[in-house]
Amino acid sequence: xxxxxxxxxxxxxxxxxxxxxxxxxxxxxxxxxxxxxxxxxxxxxxxxxxxxxxxxxxxxxxxxxxxxxxxxxxxxxxxxxxxxxxxxxxxxxxxxxxxxxxxxxxxxxxxxxxxxxxxxxxxxxxxxxxxxxxxxxxxxxxxxxxxxxxxxxxxxxxxxxxxxxx
Amino acid sequence: xxxxxxxxxxxxxxxxxxxxxxxxxxxxxxxxxxxxxxxxxxxxxxxxxxxxxxxxxxxxxxxxxxxxxxxxxxxxxxxxxxxxxxxxxxxxxxxxxxxxxxxxxxxxxxxxxxxxxxxxxxxxxxxxxxxxxxxxxxxxxxxxxxxxxxxxxxxxxxxxxxxxxx
DNA sequence: TATTGTTATACTCTATAACTATA
DNA sequence: TATAGTTATAGAGTATAACAATA
Numbered sequence: 006x007x008x009x010x011x012x013x014x015x016x017x018x019x020x021x022x023x024x025x026x027x028x029x030x031x032x033x034x035x036x037x038x039x040x041x042x043x044x045x046x047x048x049x050x051x052x053x054x055x056x057x058x059x060x061x062x063x064x065x066x067x068x069x070x071x072x073x074x075x076x077x078x079x080x081x082x083x084x085x086x087x088x089x090x091x092x093x094x095x096x097x098x099x100x101x102x103x104x105x106x107x108x109x110x111x112x113x114x115x116x117x118x119x120x121x122x123x124x125x126x127x128x129x130x131x132x133x134x135x136x137x138x139x140x141x142x143x144x145x146x147x148x149x150x151x152x153x154x155x156x157x158x159x160x161x162x163x164x165x166x167x168x169x170x171x
Numbered sequence: 172x173x174x175x176x177x178x179x180x181x182x183x184x185x186x187x188x189x190x191x192x193x194x195x196x197x198x199x200x201x202x203x204x205x206x207x208x209x210x211x212x213x214x215x216x217x218x219x220x221x222x223x224x225x226x227x228x229x230x231x232x233x234x235x236x237x238x239x240x241x242x243x244x245x246x247x248x249x250x251x252x253x254x255x256x257x258x259x260x261x262x263x264x265x266x267x268x269x270x271x272x273x274x275x276x277x278x279x280x281x282x283x284x285x286x287x288x289x290x291x292x293x294x295x296x297x298x299x300x301x302x303x304x305x306x307x308x309x310x311x312x313x314x315x316x317x318x319x320x321x322x323x324x325x326x327x328x329x330x331x332x333x334x335x336x337x
Numbered sequence: 338t339a340t341t342g343t344t345a346t347a348c349t350c351t352a353t354a355a356c357t358a359t360a
Numbered sequence: 361t362a363t364a365g366t367t368a369t370a371g372a373g374t375a376t377a378a379c380a381a382t383a
Contacts, residue, residue, distance in 0.1 A: 021301050023312055028300045030319045035201035037326035072342055087343055109341045109382045134194045135187050140325030145318055146189050152315045153196045159306030160203040238365055253366055275359045275364045
């Protein structure tokens, strides 16, 4: 990767330069970290970020999640969740379980093998993330978390149909 | 397995919970804003974020940029830049210009129509971004910008260690 | 009729690598 | 030999819309 991507921030101009520069910096940070995570997941575990994210959602909800809940939480449309879930089912990492009372619905849940596999990935993932933020003091971490909380709440207000988790 | 090992792992995990939560929140903010921008570019201008970013680079460099420079700045491989550039050339928004002294190379530059088109998009884009951050005070904006600056610098250090190219 | 989830389709972006033409 | 850019390929992610089953 090349530091000349700093020049993405060149997009900022005009009278609202503060907001534009902030957005480009936020995007740059996110892209730099995300690129490392994606590459790591691919090279170390032969998987992708959307697959990891889906499994992470299931790990946080051991009872399982419905397809629509997954779609909502992952912020993608239903057809995509079906596709990723199919992959993971074929690999024995997640399973679909029927739900009593509504035969249209089922819960998607990690299998035992899925839990083991995810734990392995999550451990490595955590190292990448800790590394990404090791330049910040605990106080910086906290302030950044708090400020981004404001940003996130505002996006949710702007776009009501978004999951307030995470 | 020895129970004390589990304890160590549990402790390590909880110690890094701050970083993980921060990353998830950063990613969420970035995705929420980016989604609005992508949707807006598609619905209002029938274009995409990579196309917008390429034009933004060219707007910043009126003399034009070589394909390799664009590739570096946009952080994507050369073949992709060729594809996006081809699209924009076909639509008359950018042009390829020969460079004296090296017939392998040319500069890519916005056409007049491209400049007009980009100015239009940039104006709307700016509104979306201002909207996205209107929940923050000027002081919050500044603090967030500063903290993300630290994050960015650290990613660049990490990348330089891994990839000495550049 | 509305909702849940699937299927089918098409498009964009991406990395990789082989290729052409210059240098 | 090395470099700039293109072409070809394959894969992933996405949105959209039509569809089936169930409520």
